[in-house]
Amino acid sequence: MPTRRQTLFTLGNLFVLGGAAQSGASAVVGSSSNASFRVVDDTTGDNSIELTPANDPPIYVQTDDDGDVSGIDLDDDSAGLSKRAITRFEDIVEITNTSTDPLQGIYFSFEATSSVLSAETLDDVENTLQATAGANTLDSSGPSGDNLLAVSSETSVSDGVLGPSESVAFGLQVNLVSSSEPGSFDDLPPSEDYELTLRVHTEWPDA
Structure with missing residues (x-):
């Protein structure tokens, strides 16, 4: 059976990803609906992945001194997120397998938490966000x-x-x-009301 691991990115109030990601957890601190985020990576592990900008120069991506993704700024062209719209940011981050083993699977999930919003609202927040592969939207x-x-x-x-x-x-x-599934919002709740986590799940061969 393959071995599955998670790389955890704790977001501010919308979403972010980045850093040199390995099997473990990354603490990410982000701002709210101005869509500007920074990433702090503190992961360790034998099987690892690295996140870097997919474009040169980077588009919507901020990097640290090592060239790793340190944040995403969706307002860097003054466009950002639009209410009552589907906004796509295609191929902005590249995942590199930095281990010596073949990587067999990469999956994504979002988790919203809050002390003031209902479970139903948090589900709706999660459903507004999806990873993409080129023009394809991923479950x-x-x-x-x-x-x-x-x-x-x-x-x-x-x-x-x-x-x-x-x-x-x-x-x-x-x-x-x-009106477009799986979305159920025309705008996100106030940014101070919730925290969102993006998990990158990786699948490796058994040791």
Whole structure:
């Protein structure tokens, strides 16, 4: 059986991803609806992935001194997120397999927490966010959802595996059209009312 691990990114109030991600947890601190975020990575582990900008120069991505993704700024072109719209940010971050083992699966999930919002509202917040592979929107429900490596059309994963030193890009979609599933909001709740976590689930061969 393959071994599944999680890389945890704790978000501010919307979403972010980044840092040199390994099997473990990354603490991420972000701002609210101005869509500007920073990332602090403190992960360790044998099987690891690294997140870097997919574009040169970076688009919507901030980097640290090592060139790793340190945040995402969705307002860097004064556009940002629009209410009552579906906003896509395609292929803005690249995942590189920095281990010596083949990476067999990459999955995404979002988790919203709050001391003031209802469970139903938190579910709705989670449903506004999805990872993307090129023009394809991924079911971002964790290991039971879509495998980035199976959906991506990049040649590096044409065999469904991300080998050592190989990379694959992904992006994000924010669905703020309440009539378009799975979205149910036309705008997000006040940013100070909730915290959102993006989990990157990775699947490796047994040791």
